[in-house]
Amino acid sequence: MAKHRVKKSLIAYHVIVTVLTFWSVGNVLLMLLKFGDYHVESVINNGLLVVFALDYLWRLLRTHDRKIFLIQSTFDLLGIIPMHPVFAFFRLGRLVRLIRFHHLFWKMRIAGKWTQIYHRFIYKTGFIYLFSISVAIIVLSAFLFSVSEKQTLGNSLWWAITTATTVGYGDETPHTAFGKIVASFLMVGGIGFIGLLTSTITGFITKRAAQSSAAEESQEKDELPILMAKIDTLTGKVDDLQTKLDALEKPSHKKTKP
Structure with missing residues (x-):
């Protein structure tokens, strides 16, 4: 029962991360295209940056092997660099890992x-x-x-x-x-x-x-013997057919002699 609750909470957490990721990327696209209120979009971008930074710090403190975590979460770290809003696109790398974690491609049979x-x-x-x-x-x-x-x-x-x-x-x-x-x-x-x-x-x-x-x-080398065997079989069948035709033609020649 406890494992089931943990799994449900983990799925809920991953769903929230996915929604926030798409939201942050969409918000940055609006900023780059200068569509909408730039000030409001900038405030949203900074707020999401703080959320992802806290999430990264929380996972870093909880992980058992921080070296592996730093390697696997490189794009997450790049996604919280406050240099330019375009760095939010690196957060999409998190979605790739979530897809692999839940084996979604395998479940949808597209892996x-x-x-x-x-x-x-x-x-x-x-x-x-x-x-x-x-x-x-x-x-x-x-x-x-x-x-x-x-x-x-x-x-x-x-x-x-x-x-x-x-x-x-x-x-x-x-x-x-x-x-x-x-x-x-x-x-x-x-x-x-x-x-x-x-x-x-x-x-x-x-x-x-x-x-x-x-x-x-x-593959061509492996298929060559098979192809040669098929050619030999076909040649044998042609020879056999020719023999039968010759056998049929001999009686007809005998009947036509005077």
Whole structure:
């Protein structure tokens, strides 16, 4: 009975998290599209940010293995960074884990190879670690740039992203000595980790393509003996049919002789 109550409370908690996640993402979309009262939407966004931050802290304190929790909840941590409302989109990663926790894809019979590919790409390739470090470098650099250059967090984040990705539009540039030092570290560290991130994605896609090609070649090799056996069987049947036709033609030739 107690387990049943715990399960019902856990499901209710996950439903509330799901509703709040969709609400926060929808609210951010309204803010980005400038639809509705921006002030009210900003207050809602800040309130939901506090709720998700408290939820993250509560789960961190209750977990038995905090190292595993920090790795698995990387997107949750990114979703509570108060740099820009767009970080709320990282909260959608929580929904993916809830779907896996309740085995919803398996229950709906739509789980397949792509879920295994997703897990292999996110964790086994180290993508989640590189992505987390890259985002941490960009966010920290943006924060330091905002403090040193007296810029808004939004503009600072834009500067950090364009600098780390080597785009460099030049609309935001450091003028103070400390800002230039931050930019130098971002150029070296950010570009390095983003390069590793790009190579990880490219390597995974290349490996998948090579595995698919090898699987097709292996399948063709496995099917070749079967195909040859079928051809031999068909050839035998044709020969047998030809023999029967020859046997039928011989009596007809004898009757036509004078």
